[in-house]
Amino acid sequence: MKRKLNECLIEITDNLENGIIPFWLKNGIDKQYGGYLTNFDENGNPTKDTDKYIVTQTRMIWGFSAMYREYKKEEFLQAAKQGVLFFINHFWDEEFGGWCWKTNRKGSVLDSGKVVYGQTFAIYALSEYTLVTGDQLGLQYASKTFDLLQKYCTDTEDGGYYENLERDWTLSPAGFAAGDLKSLDIHMHTMEAYTTLYECSQQEIHKRKLEEIINLLLKRMINSEIGYGYNQFDIYFNRKPASNIRRTWNAERETGEVIEKPTDTTSYGHNIEFVWLINRACEILKQPYHKYDELSRKIANHTLKYGFDHELGGVFRDGPHEGAPLVRDKEWWQNCEVLIGFLDVYERLGDEKYGEAFIKTWEFDKTYMINEEIGEWRQLLTHDGKPLISNIGNPWKAIYHTGRAMLECKKRLERILGN
């Protein structure tokens, strides 16, 4: 096991340092207008779509900041800093506060909607930026964003957050615009954002709201008995089948795939991502290291039982709460997060089956997901590794899942191996 893990560490470090980071450093910075270019075709060449999305702009800021935390290279700092300046100059809404969803390459607003998914990634990125650089500009805007979320997005009737709002912070309509919907996806990423915000600010109110969203997730959105997450809810937290949602959920898939009938599925990728994110929050909150061990074990076991490809490694996309997977495609982000998740659980619980699941997933990823020539990952494959969407960059991808997975695995492997 140790020998195998050591091989993984070498390969993962190589993918990070010689694949992912160089690709984004070379291609991802918009030297003409500032900010980031994030859309690349299967050969790693820029596509015609040069629009800038909040999710990928912030994921790039986060990525270069996190890489600076690890490697302390001045060029990573500069790459992050210019992105922060572009983001504040063009995405910040001076009139209503908060961040728009999308601009063109030059930074003119194309979609002014206020989507909590985007707002929380701004918090995540800008907090990480201040945390590693000391430049208070990031935290200043992260804190303002946090305050706006508390004012405009919290549901004081039932708890949790409204997720989809218009430019002036009025709720979006029900239905496809999903003003009436709550989801594990967005609440989980709010937990992720508040973790880094609190790590950076050490403010009591950021801590309290982080604790509240953890409790909310566990009470309303996670089945802690069996170990999986529910996807979508109405605003009263009644569970509902997962529908497509404007901007954030399946709405921009390029395969033309239509799920006619919304299905009450669970996302193997989100489940395992949740495990390591809650363990990370626990660490930042200085709570006991083993607090979520039972939950971690149950979710990892559920993933292994239903969502894991025991033949080739990696996880499928979606499936019912219990039973065989429904959508057997393999997507890049789930197969990044599952690496961190299984390794996190292996490090905590010591059971080798989680270590083996990590190794097997990495074998699938390096063989099929990674475009070896380019060093970055493809977007979507069939269960047996045939590319469905080979794009290297899209409005959601950037350096976040891939770079983070390699970085988080590298850190865990170094600890496990005692390096």
Added chain:
Amino acid sequence: MKRKLNECLIEITDNLENGIIPFWLKNGIDKQYGGYLTNFDENGNPTKDTDKYIVTQTRMIWGFSAMYREYKKEEFLQAAKQGVLFFINHFWDEEFGGWCWKTNRKGSVLDSGKVVYGQTFAIYALSEYTLVTGDQLGLQYASKTFDLLQKYCTDTEDGGYYENLERDWTLSPAGFAAGDLKSLDIHMHTMEAYTTLYECSQQEIHKRKLEEIINLLLKRMINSEIGYGYNQFDIYFNRKPASNIRRTWNAERETGEVIEKPTDTTSYGHNIEFVWLINRACEILKQPYHKYDELSRKIANHTLKYGFDHELGGVFRDGPHEGAPLVRDKEWWQNCEVLIGFLDVYERLGDEKYGEAFIKTWEFDKTYMINEEIGEWRQLLTHDGKPLISNIGNPWKAIYHTGRAMLECKKRLERILGN
């Protein structure tokens, strides 16, 4: 009935115009330091306690503003304005934001705690002030207070508001300091405050949060089937027996009364106050006039059945959810609110029994509650009208319940009588 109601109108107008307003105008304004003096003994003479409490300072601002709305007298405007200036200068916390609980007469802070009950009365008073004067200073601070409540006091895990916080907006400890408690009292007064805030600002977010707290009250705190309110809850909205609470609930009674065992009671005064406050909110939200008729009828009937003194008029203090009253004392504020409540229900539903309950309560009030020489009301009587606490002013009283009841009844009687 009409003849009798006409008599009530004359007497009530007289109590307001020749009793309550002149008393507070003459005695309630601190001409030396600004703000208000609110503590008066049974003869209407100032007591030694000249400390200034947020609740009574704001209630005086509200009162003089509301009287200015009705009478348009310059001296009421000036009485309100100087109170606003003192309040902002001395109660506003420049460092943490929000309002302190108590200052001395000169305005030096004595208790810096952040109590939601106080914050919402600041919103209520300052919104009313701007609404009737056009001076934007009031709304500016009311809005800032609203924002701080959203940031520091909402519970994003279960909905509703934390009620008791320290100066820096950290939660107070559990137990007597009640950092772990939610109550009908404070949530109802939040609805009251947001109603006037929205009336003044017409901002969508103030409307949304008003609608949310109405729904929360109905879902969690009111038994709409039978028609009464539950008093206290843990933070998860599990109902609990009513305990004494630092600052806001029975803790400062002067009778030395100790309720050894907390009891799961309902407050007849709060129930009936809730009726007309929700109907008022409904009006400001431009919802259908008869929206809460069924609820209004049920609560009025519950009050008549269990809390009303059919012999002498007026309502007792507390009792079990169903059954004979437990504490048969009669307190000023319940016997103010019940006047508005019964009259409100009579005007809406037309059933004469509510009109008669109003008349009978007014007969009790004018005979026993009102200190005829002074024109203001006593604090607490036995069920048959013997004074227990005869103070004319205390840290909770001021012009709010009495002046408001007379004003609200006057307006309703004028409509009912077609004057």
